[in-house]
Amino acid sequence: MNMTLLFVLALLPIIWLIVALTALKIPGFKACSIALGIAYVLAVAVWKMPLFDSITAIAEGAALALWPIIIVIIAAIFTYNVCVATGQMEVIKKMLASVTKDKRVLVLIIAWGFGGFMEGMAGFGTAVAIPASMLWGLGFDPVFAAIVCLIANATPTAFGSIGIPTTTLAKITGLNVIGLSTNTVILLIPLIILTPFILVYLTGKSKKALKGVGIITLISGLSFIIPEYLVAKFLGAELPVVIGSVCSMLCTVLAAKVFGKGDINKEYCLEANNNNHSVTKKEAFVAWSPFILIFIFLLATSKLIGPFNDLLSTVKTSVNIYTGKDAAAYTFSWLATPGLWIILAAFIGGKIQGANMKEMFVIFYKTIIQMMKTVITIIAIMATAKLMGYSGMIASISLMFVTVTGSFYPFFAPLLGSIGTFVTGSGTSASVLFGGLQAETSTALNLNQAWIAASNTAGAITAKMISPQSIAVAVAAVSLQGKESVLLKGTFKYYLLFLSIVGIFTYIGAQFLV
Numbered sequence: 337m338n339m340t341l342l343f344v345l346a347l348l349p350i351i352w353l354i355v356a357l358t359a360l361k362i363p364g365f366k367a368c369s370i371a372l373g374i375a376y377v378l379a380v381a382v383w384k385m386p387l388f389d390s391i392t393a394i395a396e397g398a399a400l401a402l403w404p405i406i407i408v409i410i411a412a413i414f415t416y417n418v419c420v421a422t423g424q425m426e427v428i429k430k431m432l433a434s435v436t437k438d439k440r441v442l443v444l445i446i447a448w449g450f451g452g453f454m455e456g457m458a459g460f461g462t463a464v465a466i467p468a469s470m471l472w473g474l475g476f477d478p479v480f481a482a483i484v485c486l487i488a489n490a491t492p493t494a495f496g497s498i499g500i501p502t503t504t505l506a507k508i509t510g511l512n513v514i515g516l517s518t519n520t521v522i523l524l525i526p527l528i529i530l531t532p533f534i535l536v537y538l539t540g541k542s543k544k545a546l547k548g549v550g551i552i553t554l555i556s557g558l559s560f561i562i563p564e565y566l567v568a569k570f571l572g573a574e575l576p577v578v579i580g581s582v583c584s585m586l587c588t589v590l591a592a593k594v595f596g597k598g599d600i601n602k603e604y605c606l607e608a609n610n611n612n613h614s615v616t617k618k619e620a621f622v623a624w625s626p627f628i629l630i631f632i633f634l635l636a637t638s639k640l641i642g643p644f645n646d647l648l649s650t651v652k653t654s655v656n657i658y659t660g661k662d663a664a665a666y667t668f669s670w671l672a673t674p675g676l677w678i679i680l681a682a683f684i685g686g687k688i689q690g691a692n693m694k695e696m697f698v699i700f701y702k703t704i705i706q707m708m709k710t711v712i713t714i715i716a717i718m719a720t721a722k723l724m725g726y727s728g729m730i731a732s733i734s735l736m737f738v739t740v741t742g743s744f745y746p747f748f749a750p751l752l753g754s755i756g757t758f759v760t761g762s763g764t765s766a767s768v769l770f771g772g773l774q775a776e777t778s779t780a781l782n783l784n785q786a787w788i789a790a791s792n793t794a795g796a797i798t799a800k801m802i803s804p805q806s807i808a809v810a811v812a813a814v815s816l817q818g819k820e821s822v823l824l825k826g827t828f829k830y831y832l833l834f835l836s837i838v839g840i841f842t843y844i845g846a847q848f849l850v
Contacts, residue, residue, distance in 0.1 A: 343736035345382055346729040349375040349720055350759060353804055361821040364808045365709045368716035375720045379727035393726045397719030406711055407675030409809055412454075412462040414703045415626050415682040416469045416813075421699055422689035427623035429474050431615050439476070439604050440539045440549050441592045444532055444556045445585055446470050447481075447488040452560065452581030455489055457631060459497030461809035462678070463489045468813040478814035483826040484535050486801040486810055490834060491528050492577045493763045493797040494520050495564075499573030501763035501793055506573070508767060509775040509789050517568035519790035521561070521576065523845075524797070526837050528564070529557040534830060540604060552591040559587035626685025633677035709817060713808040714761070721759045730756075734773050745781055746846035749774060749788050750795025750838045754831075757796040761805025766796035784849035791842040798834040801827040 349371045356367035376394070379385040385393075419425040432442060446467050455463035464485045471481035494501055495517070502520060506513035532553045536545050546553065564580030621628070679700075686696045724730050734752060741748045752774065756766030770792050778788035800806055807823045810816070816823070 339732070339736060339739070342382070342732040345378055346724070346732040348378065349724065349729075350755065353758075357804065357807075357821050357824045363709070363818050364804055364811065364820040365712040365716070367820075368713045368720070368804055368808075372716045372720045372723070375723045375727075375729070379723045379729065383727040383729060383732075385723075385727040389726065390723065393722040394719040397722035398715045400722075401711075401715040401718035403675075406707075406714055408459070408678065409461040409465060409710065409714075409812070410703055410707055411675040411678035411682065412465040413469070413707060413812065414700055415630070415678060415685070416466055417699050417703050418682050418686040418691060418696060419623070419626060419689070420473070421695065422686060422691050424623040424689045425470075425473055427615055427619055428470070431620060431623070432470070432474065434615070435589055436592045436596060437605050438549065438592070438596060440536045440545060441552060441588065441596060442474065443471070443476075443484055443535050443539050444553065444588050446474075447484045448532055448535060448556060448560075449581050449585035449588055451485055451488045452492040452577055452584065455492035455496045456498070456575070456577035456581055459493070459500070461806070463492060463496070464806060464809045465813040468810055472814045478816055479819065479822055479826070480538065482810035482814050482816060482823050484538055485813075486806060486823065486827050487538075487830050488531060488535060489806070490797045490800050491524050491531060492581065493757075493800045494524060494793050495568070495573055495575075495577040496763060498578075499575070501767050501796065502573035504764050505767040505771045505789060505793055508771040509785065511775065511786050511789055513572050514569065515786040516790050516793075517573045517576065518565070519787050520793050521565045521568045523790055523794035523838055523841055525561055525565075526841065527798075527834055528561040529554075530837075532556040545604065549596065551595050552588060555591040556584055556588045560584035622689055625688045626681050629681035629685050630678050633681055707812055710808045710812040714805050717759070717761060717803075717805050721765060724759060730770075734770065738773075738777055743781070744843070745777060746783060746788060746791065747839045747843040749777075749791045750798070750835060750842055753792035753795030754799035754835055756792075757799035758803050761800075761803040763793060763796045763800065766799075767793065783846050787842070787845055787849045791838065794838045794842070795835060798831055798838060802831045 352374055353367055353371050356362040356370065357364065360367075362370075372394070376390060379393075380387065380390055416425070419428065432446065435445065436442060450470075451463045451467040454466055464482075467488070468478075468481045468485040471485070472478050499517075502517055503513055505511075506516050509516075533546065536549060536553050537543065539545055560580045560583065563583045564576040567576040567579050615623075683693075683696055686699075687693075691699075733755065737748055737752060738745065752770045753766045756770050757763055759765075771789060774789045774792045775785050777783075778785045802824055804820070807820050810823055811820055
């Protein structure tokens with residue numbers, strides 16, 4: 337069949353999602369389910385995918401959606417719901433509001449800094465779900481809260497979940513992870529500087545919003561990118577965003593204390609809390625205990641479970657060699673799943689906050705019910721991604737890009753990564769889908785492999801804000817069911833801006849790196 341026709345047909349599920357969510361304004365769980373149906377018909381009828389293989393592809397997608405993605409999202413919302421039920425979210429809000437009454441600075445601290453921290457530690461939707469819920473709880477408009485958290489979540493995705501997207505790319509391409517990490521950060525520099533300004537602009541709905549907080553906004557971006565670059569260059573992919581986000585939060589708070597002492601325009605001022613009681617250290621610890629435990633548990637598992645599994649893999653291989661039997665049962669990689677540790681942190685933290693086990697199980701059950709439409713959405717989109725990957729639909733899209741773009745391929749290379757994230761909702765999946773292709777194409781075109789491969793990740797993060805999966809998480813976090821089209825419309829122009837910047841930087845860099 338004609339290559340151009342295959343390219344167009346392969347894009348149909350993606351085109352449908354864009355049209356359904358924007359023009360037709362169909363709820364995400366329905367739109368994604370129909371996209372799955374379209375992909376299935378095309379995979380079987382056009383790409384001649386065997387019936388059994390198509391069913392197993394859907395099953396694999398559903399399994400990957402449930403574990404670890406959905407379990408992490410449910411865990412994140414459960415943590416927030418526990419804090420709300422115990423009343424401790426009010427204490428957290430009070431603490432955040434005590435830093436500043438300026439909405440613009442609060443958005444930088446919560447959506448940008450804290451959101452980046454959650455992405456670096458857990459990922460899988462937590463960086464949108466928890467900060468958006470917190471902003472909503474502070475009195476921000478739910479649509480606004482969802483949009484700024486989706487935009488803020490873009491750049492941290494490159495090193496989300498303790499660096500999984502970049503480390504996965506390194507394994508697939510065989511390239512040095514330090515080089516990939518460094519190149520990725522370099523490509524993201526303009527976006528990391530720009531994003532805080534966009535967040536402030538959106539908070540005030542005009543350029544005038546930057547007046548009085550311009551220096552604070554610049555510091556918020558610089559204090560994120562500088563440590564992120566240094567950690568990526570000297571330590572690797574695991575902690576650039578974690579350390580960068582913590583530095584950004586601290587520097588933003590300090591900058592607000594130093595440069596934000598003037599009177600705040602009423603338009604940007606958070607409504608005052610009538611309760612003037614200051615929060616003690618003990619009260620602060622109790623309120624933040626679930627999040628403190630999340631940090632401790634995830635940091636511990638990233639440093640201990642990973643090496644432990646490497647050891648077990650070696651043992652498994654040895655057992656297989658000497659016994660001829662599969663020793664897969666000996667691996668405990670499931671222990672490193674962020675969702676389990678977040679749920680455990682929520683239960684322990686809830687206990688510290690005064691909730692009993694019965695109350696927390698009721699909250700957990702209600703959280704699952706609350707998330708059902710989101711669950712359907714994510715299962716459908718992951719199953720669609722697997723069908724498109726295994727059937728050859730993704731390969732048809734890739735082949736057309738390589739053939740048509742030629743010497744301008746570096747400019748379009750990030751677009752492939754963004755398509756991968758749009759379809760799957762995951763920067764890691766984008767690495768799996770297109771990482772090998774990017775490396776092979778760069779070799780064929782005599783381009784720097786590490787630079788072009790890094791552009792795949794840099795491009796992938798731009799689509800995080802428009803991915804149906806991410807939008808579904810945001811919708812669930814602030815109860816905006818049926819409003820997916822509003823969020824997509826609010827983020828799409830920033831996706832195009834980010835993708836264009838990454839494409840230009842990739843093309844320029846490719847001319848100098850060999």
